Amino acid sequence: MKPDPESRSAYQTGTIREVSTQIAVRLPDEIVAFIDDEIRGQHARSRAAVVVRALERERRRRLAERDAEILAASMSASSDWDALAGHAARTSLDID
Numbered sequence: 380m381k382p383d384p385e386s387r388s389a390y391q392t393g394t395i396r397e398v399s400t401q402i403a404v405r406l407p408d409e410i411v412a413f414i415d416d417e418i419r420g421q422h423a424r425s426r427a428a429v430v431v432r433a434l435e436r437e438r439r440r441r442l443a444e445r446d447a448e449i450l451a452a453s454m455s456a457s458s459d460w461d462a463l464a465g466h467a468a469r470t471s472l473d474i475d
Contacts, residue, residue: 404430440472 406414414429423429451464 436473443472444468 411426414423414426417423417429418425423432447464447468450460451468
């Protein structure tokens, strides 16, 4: 089944193929200004790149939070690992 050419685009790079879907979102002016500042400061190539970076970071944060909760639930209360997992579950991760 071929992707709908109106909503999806594919880029061929060597043997890696990336398929993406274009969407429209409404963002507050201050967020758009931040995104544009990221581009002007050469921290990103496009608005889409800033949004993707932020969403990937949030996805990684949630996965790390889930992993810490699983680890905390599997360790005994007296374990040093339990304290570490509890701390990790409460710690905000800002990772790129």
